[in-house]
Amino acid sequence: MKIVIFGAGALGAYYGGRLLESGRDAVFFVREKRAEKLKRFGLAIHSPNGDAAFTEVPFATRTEEIGKADLVLLAVKGYHLRDALPALEELVKKGGKVLPILNGVEHYEVLQKKLGKENVLGGLSYIMASLDEHGHVIHANPQDALLFGPLAPSQEDFCAQVEDLFRPASFTAIKTDAIETAIWEKYMFITAFSGVTSAADLPIGIIRSHPETLEIARQIVKEMKRLANLYQVPLTEEQVEKTEQIFQALPEEGTSSMHRDKKKGLPLELDHLHGAALRMAERKKAKLPYIQFVYQLLKPYEKGLKPSETAAP
Ligand SMILES: NC(=O)C1=CN([C@@H]2O[C@H](COP(=O)(O)OP(=O)(O)OC[C@H]3O[C@@H](n4cnc5c(N)ncnc54)[C@H](OP(=O)(O)O)[C@@H]3O)[C@@H](O)[C@H]2O)C=CC1
Numbered sequence: 001m002k003i004v005i006f007g008a009g010a011l012g013a014y015y016g017g018r019l020l021e022s023g024r025d026a027v028f029f030v031r032e033k034r035a036e037k038l039k040r041f042g043l044a045i046h047s048p049n050g051d052a053a054f055t056e057v058p059f060a061t062r063t064e065e066i067g068k069a070d071l072v073l074l075a076v077k078g079y080h081l082r083d084a085l086p087a088l089e090e091l092v093k094k095g096g097k098v099l100p101i102l103n104g105v106e107h108y109e110v111l112q113k114k115l116g117k118e119n120v121l122g123g124l125s126y127i128m129a130s131l132d133e134h135g136h137v138i139h140a141n142p143q144d145a146l147l148f149g150p151l152a153p154s155q156e157d158f159c160a161q162v163e164d165l166f167r168p169a170s171f172t173a174i175k176t177d178a179i180e181t182a183i184w185e186k187y188m189f190i191t192a193f194s195g196v197t198s199a200a201d202l203p204i205g206i207i208r209s210h211p212e213t214l215e216i217a218r219q220i221v222k223e224m225k226r227l228a229n230l231y232q233v234p235l236t237e238e239q240v241e242k243t244e245q246i247f248q249a250l251p252e253e254g255t256s257s258m259h260r261d262k263k264k265g266l267p268l269e270l271d272h273l274h275g276a277a278l279r280m281a282e283r284k285k286a287k288l289p290y291i292q293f294v295y296q297l298l299k300p301y302e303k304g305l306k307p308s309e310t311a312a313p
């Protein structure tokens with residue numbers, strides 16, 4: 001099976017690197033700047049689960065350079081999605097089925113509309129990773145689960161093949177028949193976690209020691225459950241409690257990729273996560289006041305604001 005890793009950012013480089021390490025036939029689809037870094041610095045993973053390094057990294061910057069595609073692992077940010085669609089369409093024409101591992105849910109509607117329902121699998125990831133100045137992966141803790149599964153019964157056989165494909169790789173690959181619920185469970189968690197850490201500009205440890213602030217995260221979790229249920233996704237009270245327990249269990253310094261991006265002055269996936277939840281609620285004539293408030297607070301940072309631009313005089 002030919003695997004195309006679409007995007008060699010933190011997640012693409014991690015999972016793509018692990019697949020290469022296991023001997024799989026994988027190629028990174030990247031833009032010019034990233035291609036230059038891959039040529040100059042290669043690809044490396046620094047991880048508590050074991051380091052890996054590659055000097056010759058297979059990559060392509062045009063879909064014409066890729067002969068066939070079977071699995072396309074989509075690892076771009078939500079705000080990159082629309083620009084990525086033409087290349088994804090080409091890869092689907094070459095036979096590829098797309099497995100997105102972005103946070104959020106709104107991309108599924110966009111991808112299914114453009115690529116056809118049949119060609120979009122369900123996926124998500126639990127990992128804490130970033131890139132250093134050489135484009136090498138810094139993996140923060142051992143967690144590296146990639147969950148995937150069929151969004152239609154006709155995708156079951158293909159997902160079984162993907163399970164075989166991932167088996168020798170050293171990351172935790174989990175095939176599930178309840179991928180839609182799993183995607184929403186992650187969406188519920190990340191909307192609350194990224195919202196509260198980014199809006200408060202604090203790691204979870206300090207937030208936890210201020211019950212008033214932690215309450216914002218708890219209320220967002222409840223709003224997300226309500227939203228999921230409005231869309232017939234059966235998130236339960238147990239899942240709400242499980243999410244709250246995760247907030248208690250996270251390490252003191254734990255924070256979200258959105259908070260890290262905000263600190264670096266990078267764009268935020270605010271529209272893709274919180275904005276999308278508000279749009280979906282509006283369609284059902286529902287209100288999500290905590291999510292709306294966090295969205296409004298973070299709006300000035302959405303396109304990226306350097307720390308020097310935010311300092312008070
Ligand atoms: N980082 C983390 O710890 C976690 C992230 N996630 C989610 O995973 C998703 C990806 O996040 P992450 O890996 O951190 O993001 P990054 O910003 O590190 O990586 C995204 C990559 O996509 C590339 N890209 C964008 N558009 C294209 C394109 N048209 N063609 C080729 N490459 C493209 C970017 O390339 P370029 O370098 O050229 O800009 C960039 O390298 C997000 O939805 C995030 O929320 C989920 C769990 C944890």
Ligand SMILES: CC(C)(CO)C(=O)C(=O)O
Nearest residue numbers: 125126127128256257258
């Ligand atoms: C919280 C975490 C690290 C879990 O995977 C995440 O998804 C993110 O920060 O974007």
